[in-house]
Amino acid sequence: MKASAFTDATRIPFEIEVPVAREKAFKPLLGSQEPLVELLAQCTITKRKKDLFVEHEKLVRPIKVRGGRKAVVAELPLEDTTVPVLFYTKQDQWFAAPAGYISGNTEAGQLEILDVDFDGHFDGELDYLAWRGGRLHLQGGAPQVFSEDGIHEFSLEQVKSKLLVQLSPATYPQGVPANVTKAWLATNELRNGVGLEPVQLDLARTDAAAKHAHYLQTNGPGGSGTINVHDEKADLPGYTPEGKQASMGNVSWGSGGNNLPRQPHHEFATLFHRSEFVYPSLTMGAGSEGGYGVVWVEDGQSDLARWLQQTGMESNWVMTPGPGQKNVPQRALRDSPVPASVPDFYSRDRGFPVSVSSSYTYGQLENVSLRLFTEKGEELEGFLITMADAGFTSQGFSADYLFAAKQQLDSKSTYRAEFRARLKSSGRELSFDWSFSTGK
Helix, strand or coil: CEEEECCCHHHCCCCCCEECCCCCCCCCCCHHHHHHHHHHHCCEEEEECCEEEEECCCCCCCEEECCCCCCEEEEEEECCEEEEEEEEEECCEEEEEECEEEEEEECCEEEEEECCCCCCCCCCCCCEEEECCCCCEECCCCCEEEECCEEEEEEEEEECCEEEEEECCCECCCCCCHHHHHHHHHHHHHHHHCCCCCCEECHHHHHHHHHHHHHHHHHCCCCCCCCCCCCCCCCCCCCCHHHHHHCCCEEEECCCCCCHHHHHHHHHCCCCCCHHHHCCCCEEEEEEECCEEEEEECCHHHHHHHHHHHHCCCCCEEEECCCCCCCECCECCCCCCCCCCCCCHHHCCCECCEEEEEEEEHHHEEEEEEEEEECCCCECCEEEEEHHHHCCCCCCCEEEEEEEECCCCCCCCEEEEEEEEEECCCCCEEEEEEEEEECC
């Protein structure tokens, strides 16, 4: 793997960047921000017109960072060495981010790692990784990459002047139907694009999903009549308690049969069923029979307290499409129910939904806006949609906000999303901006 400096500011995850040259001191929300905040605290950073000047007692002269759209790497003193820091602007605001970077190709695809904790190593719990062009995301305690074959754990080894990566053999449960394995791999491919950890394949959930698919095939259209796909009746053939639990998951059906491996891709392009895939979930199961497919992901809401305790994060934000994500689809796919605030939503093609999923609840946020702009800064007309449009009106429900442009997005185009909200409890302003680009 080759070491270099990371210079693509559009791919910097919002949760590790630190605003600089501002009047109000920045207080880190996450552990991954703290090393950079401590480093910048040793510097004096001033803005003069469009340029930035970084001073440090160990520097002979200030570092001048010229303003403009191009990001600049500066070497800052840290103990007995120097570390690279990326400085860049977004909407006339200066930001800094770690820039120590290695990348290389493995048998599972390209692997990229940022040295976020500035320790000179790339396998720390606070370091960030990306594979196969996905979003950089928190590495955690067990570094892993994902391929079509399954999950590989990896380790890094310094051999003379080279840094070698060692991959473990791919692992996944044996005896699982091929279409189930492919649906699991597709789910993790989608989660990788928005910076989420892989979910594990749960055999018990897979068995339950298969039982519910059998129940639907037995009693649905072509069987004894039309039924509620998100429930099971104990007096109907094929009923099982496990299948009834799995009925809470994503269900797809079609007269031409079900394509289980494509189901996660379809649901990810919808308004309401995407949310289940971007919760901080740990496991999933899938099963199909005849024209029915069931993908049952662990309920992120009931799991939220455990996940936050494990990660030590005050809040979790997931942007879809992910920051810097490429080849994003252009349009939303049909979903059920129809959004209550836009009853004619499916009368024409609409833009691929842009969403912000939060571990906060609707009752905790106010003054929320989610907007979308072209690369030239032109704002797109569209609809702000919440889970209330699907009938979920509880203020305690995890907050998911979506924006769908009135028209299908253009191909091979870059868009900038802008999210604004305020915490009712503290009045703290929340502000996230990120860009993505569409495919063909």
